[in-house]
Amino acid sequence: MKTSVGIGLLGLGVVGGGVARTLVERADHVRQLAGCKLSLEGVLVRDPSRPRSFDVPSSLVTTRVEDILDNPAVDVVVEVMGGQTPALDYIVKAISLDKHIVTANKEVMAKQGPDLLTLARKKGVQVMFEASVAGGTPIIGPLLRDLVSNEISSIHAIINGTTNYILTQMVHQGVGFDDALRAAQELGYAESDPTNDVEGIDAAYKLAILSTLAFRARIKDSDVYREGITRLDARDFLYARELGYTIKLLAIANMRDGVVEAHVHPAFVPSDVMLAKVEGVLNAVEVEADMVGRVLFTGPGAGAEPTASAVVADAIGIARNIVGNVTPPTPLRLSENVRVSPMSDLETKYYLRLNVDDRPGVFARIAKLLGDLDISIASVIQKETDEAAQRAEIVMMTHRAREAAMTNALGLLSELDVVNDVGNLVRVEEWE
Numbered sequence: 001m002k003t004s005v006g007i008g009l010l011g012l013g014v015v016g017g018g019v020a021r022t023l024v025e026r027a028d029h030v031r032q033l034a035g036c037k038l039s040l041e042g043v044l045v046r047d048p049s050r051p052r053s054f055d056v057p058s059s060l061v062t063t064r065v066e067d068i069l070d071n072p073a074v075d076v077v078v079e080v081m082g083g084q085t086p087a088l089d090y091i092v093k094a095i096s097l098d099k100h101i102v103t104a105n106k107e108v109m110a111k112q113g114p115d116l117l118t119l120a121r122k123k124g125v126q127v128m129f130e131a132s133v134a135g136g137t138p139i140i141g142p143l144l145r146d147l148v149s150n151e152i153s154s155i156h157a158i159i160n161g162t163t164n165y166i167l168t169q170m171v172h173q174g175v176g177f178d179d180a181l182r183a184a185q186e187l188g189y190a191e192s193d194p195t196n197d198v199e200g201i202d203a204a205y206k207l208a209i210l211s212t213l214a215f216r217a218r219i220k221d222s223d224v225y226r227e228g229i230t231r232l233d234a235r236d237f238l239y240a241r242e243l244g245y246t247i248k249l250l251a252i253a254n255m256r257d258g259v260v261e262a263h264v265h266p267a268f269v270p271s272d273v274m275l276a277k278v279e280g281v282l283n284a285v286e287v288e289a290d291m292v293g294r295v296l297f298t299g300p301g302a303g304a305e306p307t308a309s310a311v312v313a314d315a316i317g318i319a320r321n322i323v324g325n326v327t328p329p330t331p332l333r334l335s336e337n338v339r340v341s342p343m344s345d346l347e348t349k350y351y352l353r354l355n356v357d358d359r360p361g362v363f364a365r366i367a368k369l370l371g372d373l374d375i376s377i378a379s380v381i382q383k384e385t386d387e388a389a390q391r392a393e394i395v396m397m398t399h400r401a402r403e404a405a406m407t408n409a410l411g412l413l414s415e416l417d418v419v420n421d422v423g424n425l426v427r428v429e430e431w432e
């Protein structure tokens with residue numbers, strides 16, 4: 001029987017440091033759970049001279065990936081480098097060399113996950129990726145295992161810790177966007193390029209992974225419509241609160257009659273629903289399914305320890321299978337008969353903030369323009385009247401309308417002589 005399972009670590013940054021620390025400092029606990037020792041056999045970095053949050057023996061550190069992949073003592077390759085290149089190549093090479101994989105890489109799993117799982121099945125190895133979505137919060141395992149008897153109809157999720165942290169700091173601490181982002185970077189939450197966080201790219205990768213598992217159909221990151229948080233203004237938060245909402249970067253996916261819609265964007269969320277209360281770096285994934293109803297998974301979505309918690313648990317799971325000589329079950333069977341609908345087909349409510357001339361007849365013209373496009377106004381508040389300049393800010397909430405109509409309306413509104421500026425448009429999500 002195997003008494004030691006060798007780990008090759010690709011990356012020793014925020015997550016890699018946490019993984020190395022856990023393997024070393026909790027070695028006895030890990031050995032008990034896995035039924036064997038998990039021994040760190042090598043660590044790949046770019047720059048060995050960089051200071052590390054956790055120091056591993058220098059004899060284990062290398063800048064040559066072959067030292068890890070060609071090492072027969074390495075059974076499991078833990079990829080925590082990030083990015084598509086060269087991480088994907090390294091994973092494919094490792095699988096072809098019969099190594100098991102644990103990865104926290106949402107980009108690779110969103111773009112190539114189903115192919116990697118197929119390749120791994122052919123080679124009789126496992127690819128585990130719990131840390132790729134929601135950091136330390138279990139969601140991949142529940143979707144692959146605990147909820148499989150259900151038909152899942154929707155996902156509503158906050159799956160980017162950096163943006164949730166930024167939004168929370170802006171709302172509650174009055175901190176500006178740049179300062180909040182800097183703090184998230186210092187805390188190790190942000191991606192190496194934080195554009196991926198603030199533009200919703202990271203959340204779109206994660207939603208593609210969740211949708212693929214939940215709806216058992218291949219949903220790629222390019223199938224996910226996305227907008228980031230950079231257009232949000234302090235006034236939007238103020239008005240949202242006045243109207244009984246908070247603003248979150250939501251990842252939403254629905255499945256109806258074989259058609260999936262998947263989108264990531266800021267959304268008004270009613271203050272009294274659970275997701276509105278998910279703050280800071282916390283993530284939450286709400287799954288609606290036919291047998292269980294609504295279930296909510298919430299917890300830390302980023303950071304060294306929470307993410308290492310998921311990575312090491314995956315490694316322990318693989319080690320148990322190696323020791324027990326267990327052939328892991330086929331993780332995924334994907335349907336070919338699912339279609340992704342375009343964003344223009346979406347129907348939702350909207351919040352619209354406009355800066356307009358403050359004179360008679362202005363509102364009537366705006367209402368007519370929207371009415372002609374079948375967009376019905378639910379409420380209007382006039383804000384910040386500047387009498388001298390004869391300008392005012394108006395905030396509107398609409399009833400459900402089609403996205404295609406709203407896109408059309410935005411173009412026409414910006415051409416209207418009485419509209420000085422279309423301040424912002426935010427979709428409004430409602431819960432029954």
Ligand code: NAP
Nearest residue numbers: 011012013014015045046047080081082104105302303307
């Ligand atoms: P990070 O701090 O930037 O660390 C990346 C590590 O990979 C560094 O040690 C870097 O080496 C190494 N590396 C990168 N490219 C390399 C290359 N071409 N050759 C050799 N080594 C290379 O990133 P991280 O925050 O730990 O994130 C790692 C992965 O986990 C990403 O996929 C990320 O999306 C995912 N993730 C992160 C979190 C989080 O909270 N940070 C949470 C969940 C998932 P050097 O140190 O020498 O530069």
Ligand code: HSE
Nearest residue numbers: 160161162190191302
């Ligand atoms: N940058 C990511 C986030 C890390 O902020 O959620 C976790 O995937």
